[in-house]
Amino acid sequence: MAISRRDALLVGGVGVAAAGLGTGTASAQPVRAAAHTASVPHDRDYAPGRAGRDYTPVVTPDGATLPFRVVDGVKIFHLVPEEVEHEFAPGLSARTWGYNGRTHGPTIEAVEGDKVRIYVTNRLPAPTTVHWHGVILPSGMDGVGGLSQRSIAPGETFVYEWTFRQHGTFMYHSHHDEMTQMALGMMGMIVVHPRQPAGPRPDRDYAIMLSEWVLHPGAERPDPNAMSGFNVLTMNARCYPGTSPLIAQRGERVRLRFGNLSAMDHHPIHLHGYAFTITETDGGAIPASARHPDTTVLVPTGSTRTVEFIADNPGDWAMHCHMTHHVMNQMGHVPNLTGVNARRIDRAVGSLLPTYMTMGQDGMGEMGQHIEMGHMPIPDNSLPMVGARGPRDYITMGGMFTILKVRDRLTGDGDPGWYDNPEGEARAARADELARDGIDPNAV
Numbered sequence: 549m550a551i552s553r554r555d556a557l558l559v560g561g562v563g564v565a566a567a568g569l570g571t572g573t574a575s576a577q578p579v580r581a582a583a584h585t586a587s588v589p590h591d592r593d594y595a596p597g598r599a600g601r602d603y604t605p606v607v608t609p610d611g612a613t614l615p616f617r618v619v620d621g622v623k624i625f626h627l628v629p630e631e632v633e634h635e636f637a638p639g640l641s642a643r644t645w646g647y648n649g650r651t652h653g654p655t656i657e658a659v660e661g662d663k664v665r666i667y668v669t670n671r672l673p674a675p676t677t678v679h680w681h682g683v684i685l686p687s688g689m690d691g692v693g694g695l696s697q698r699s700i701a702p703g704e705t706f707v708y709e710w711t712f713r714q715h716g717t718f719m720y721h722s723h724h725d726e727m728t729q730m731a732l733g734m735m736g737m738i739v740v741h742p743r744q745p746a747g748p749r750p751d752r753d754y755a756i757m758l759s760e761w762v763l764h765p766g767a768e769r770p771d772p773n774a775m776s777g778f779n780v781l782t783m784n785a786r787c788y789p790g791t792s793p794l795i796a797q798r799g800e801r802v803r804l805r806f807g808n809l810s811a812m813d814h815h816p817i818h819l820h821g822y823a824f825t826i827t828e829t830d831g832g833a834i835p836a837s838a839r840h841p842d843t844t845v846l847v848p849t850g851s852t853r854t855v856e857f858i859a860d861n862p863g864d865w866a867m868h869c870h871m872t873h874h875v876m877n878q879m880g881h882v883p884n885l886t887g888v889n890a891r892r893i894d895r896a897v898g899s900l901l902p903t904y905m906t907m908g909q910d911g912m913g914e915m916g917q918h919i920e921m922g923h924m925p926i927p928d929n930s931l932p933m934v935g936a937r938g939p940r941d942y943i944t945m946g947g948m949f950t951i952l953k954v955r956d957r958l959t960g961d962g963d964p965g966w967y968d969n970p971e972g973e974a975r976a977a978r979a980d981e982l983a984r985d986g987i988d989p990n991a992v
């Protein structure tokens with residue numbers, strides 16, 4: 549397909565030398581070079597992008613990046629769909645499906661203009677395919693079982709091949725029996741760095757896949773048939789307190805790339821302590837004139853959203869889905885007892901079942917603590933509805949929740965521990981303060 553005059557103008561419009569464009573020369577592969585997806589003209593070859601020289605590698609917290617080798621100028625990747633023993637958080641594991649020994653699959657990272665060849669060896673007991681969500685590629689490489697290719701039978705190895713004509717944040721996932729295979733975890737992120745970045749490179753570049761599962765307490769496998777009642781809500785297939793914190797040093801430019809391949813839900817991801825700019829969707833970079841500041845980014849299912857900010861506010865900052873049912877874990881599904889006086893129930897049941905304890909009459913906040921203190925037993929392989937011990941009290945959050953830790957100075961890449969709030973923190977009010985400001989807690 550020849551590059552169009554309009555595309556050439558758009559490429560020129562982002563400040564890239566347009567030499568050689570507009571000649572109308574035919575190319576063997578489709579060329580898409582609109583300004584929102586491409587930073588350079590794509591009617592010529594580019595050397596394979598190199599980490600450090602061409603890009604700052606993305607980090608997938610609790611995940612991994614798929615290694616590659618270069619053969620004759622082509623980046624060679626090997627994906628292996630297989631069953632995986634996966635831990636969502638300490639105390640909660642399941643048999644899931646994934647790639648290369650992990651759920652979700654490792655992040656595929658490349659640079660705009662890279663030629664890639666991706667081998668897929670199916671070690672699942674079922675056929676599968678891989679679809680490259682958002683990637684502009686030839687129709688036969690799109691990975692839709694039955695439509696663009698036949699499915700990959702167990703034991704077979706297929707090969708996909710294309711040139712990245714764009715940069716941005718994309719995803720891959722099974723496109724054969726999606727309902728089952730994606731519910732079991734068959735998905736991963738794709739990050740394609742611009743050949744010629746329009747702005748400064750980020751100092752921290754994080755990729756986070758959002759997904760949801762139904763894992764009944766004590767069950768060995770997620771239930772792929774469920775279409776509601778998702779009780780394990782994850783970032784990179786981990787639920788809090790299993791999610792690793794994101795870290796940044798004060799002043800660094802931070803990029804967060806969210807993908808959502810949940811079966812049924814969108815996730816409004818909220819970051820405390822910051823206003824960020826939404827810079828990208830899986831359709832490409834958002835033009836500067838259309839970018840807007842926000843504190844919550846809605847990541848619809850089947851989409852990616854990228855946000856950026858300067859980490860200029862030190863602290864421990866919550867980052868989580870703002871749907872309150874998405875920041876809880878499995879055991880949240882108990883009858884509504886809010887406001888009930890449970891003492892008589894406890895006494896009656898307690899004579900038959902000594903460890904019995906009615907939960908929920910004051911809400912769910914205390915459940916994790918009761919379990920941690922041994923007051924309340926839970927089934928094997930299950931998680932309390934909420935939480936983990938925090939530095940000051942119990943953190944009554946679970947599921948799609950993590951913590952951004954920004955420090956004046958970082959000494960390593962590990963968890964810097966808890967922030968000590970040097971400017972003070974909320975505390976019990978003193979009597980002299982109440983008197984000074986005319987507050988009577990007992991007044992109605």
Ligand SMILES: [Cu+2]
Pocket residue numbers: 813814815816869870871874948
């Ligand atoms: Cu959510």
